[in-house]
Amino acid sequence: xxxxxxxxxxxxxxxxxxxxxxxxxxxxxxxxxxxxxxxxxxxxxxxxxxxxxxxxxxxxxxxxxxxxxxxxxxxxxxxxxxxxxxxxxxxxxxxxxxxxxxxxxxxxxxxxxxxxxxxxxx
Amino acid sequence: xxxxxxxxxxxxxxxxxxxxxxxxxxxxxxxxxxxxxxxxxxxxxxxxxxxxxxxxxxxxxxxxxxxxxxxxxxxxxxxxxxxxxxxxxxxxxxxxxxxxxxxxxxxx
Numbered sequence: 001x002x003x004x005x006x007x008x009x010x011x012x013x014x015x016x017x018x019x020x021x022x023x024x025x026x027x028x029x030x031x032x033x034x035x036x037x038x039x040x041x042x043x044x045x046x047x048x049x050x051x052x053x054x055x056x057x058x059x060x061x062x063x064x065x066x067x068x069x070x071x072x073x074x075x076x077x078x079x080x081x082x083x084x085x086x087x088x089x090x091x092x093x094x095x096x097x098x099x100x101x102x103x104x105x106x107x108x109x110x111x112x113x114x115x116x117x118x119x120x121x122x
Numbered sequence: 123x124x125x126x127x128x129x130x131x132x133x134x135x136x137x138x139x140x141x142x143x144x145x146x147x148x149x150x151x152x153x154x155x156x157x158x159x160x161x162x163x164x165x166x167x168x169x170x171x172x173x174x175x176x177x178x179x180x181x182x183x184x185x186x187x188x189x190x191x192x193x194x195x196x197x198x199x200x201x202x203x204x205x206x207x208x209x210x211x212x213x214x215x216x217x218x219x220x221x222x223x224x225x226x227x228x229x230x
Contacts, residue, residue: 035219037166045158045166045209047219059217095165107213108156110177112165 002027002111004096009116016086020116022079022096027111030054030074033099035109036081038092048094049081053103064090086120093117124148124212128222134230141197143225145210150190154214157186157195160224161206169208170195197227205229 008020022034036048049070050059058070069082079096094116097109125148135141145155153173158166168177170186173193183198197204210222 044224045160045211045221047217047221050217050219061218100168100171107154107211107216107219108168108171109158109166109211110168110171112167114165 002098004098004111004113006094006096006113006116009094009118011119011121012086013122014087014120016120017082017084018086018118020081020083020094020096020118022081022113024077024079024096024098027098029077031103033101033105034070034072034079035097035099036070036079037095037097037109037112038090039095039115040089040092043092046092050099050105051079052105057105083118086118088120091118091120123218124151124215124220126210126212126220126222128208128210128225130225131223132226132228134228135200136230137200137202139200141195141200141204141227143195143197143208143227145188145193145195145222147191147193147212149215151212151214153189154212155186155188155193156211156213158209158211159204159206160209166209200227 003025005023051070067085071080096113098111100108100110127146129144155173157170160166174186207224207226
């Protein structure tokens with residue numbers, strides 16, 4: 001069964017930085033695009049970023065563009081989200097999720113990690 | 123950006139009853155709608171993709187329908203484990219991927 005395990009969350013001050021990781025296993029990681037989706041406390045789901053299977057294409061939500069960078073290391077089966085200039089409104093559980101499309105992105109997220117909580121507070 | 127509006131926000135029902143959840147898109151999205159289920163403290167789980175295709179392992183009591191701007195998720199007879207929040211999402215025109223605000227199905 002596909003496994004996605006996030007790590008790297010925690011408490012950070014406004015303006016600070018944090019890097020989330022997502023360790024993938026039990027599927028061909030290098031063949032699938034990956035997404036980050038976040039959920040503020042008590043709120044709905046918000047898509048954050050996408051990276052193509054080979055890392056050549058990246059998309060970002062307007063709310064994080066210029067402050068966040070998605071990347072991946074296919075040799076380590078790991079997805080990353082570097083977050084800079086963090087704001088209180090970035091406080092959320094961040095999920096990594098696997099795109100269902102084989103090499104071509106579909107926009108349908110068929111497996112999700114358990115999430116990593118990021119709290120931005122002074 | 124395509125906006126998805128889900129209704130109702132909350133649905134209060136008893137086990138064994140049927141549930142009908144609605145998702146309306148601000149513009150046509152073909153059949154490119156996905157439904158997820160999320161239980162408290164858990165990650166979302168894929169239920170339905172392409173409006174009506176059940177994901178692997180999803181029970182037949184879950185069904186999806188619709189095309190264009192109006193979509194429906196139907197649960198034919200609620201089991202205790204079905205009480206959760208349900209989100210629709212469009213993949214017709216992205217980025218960004220967009221989600222509806224969710225419908226909470228709670229025990230009456």
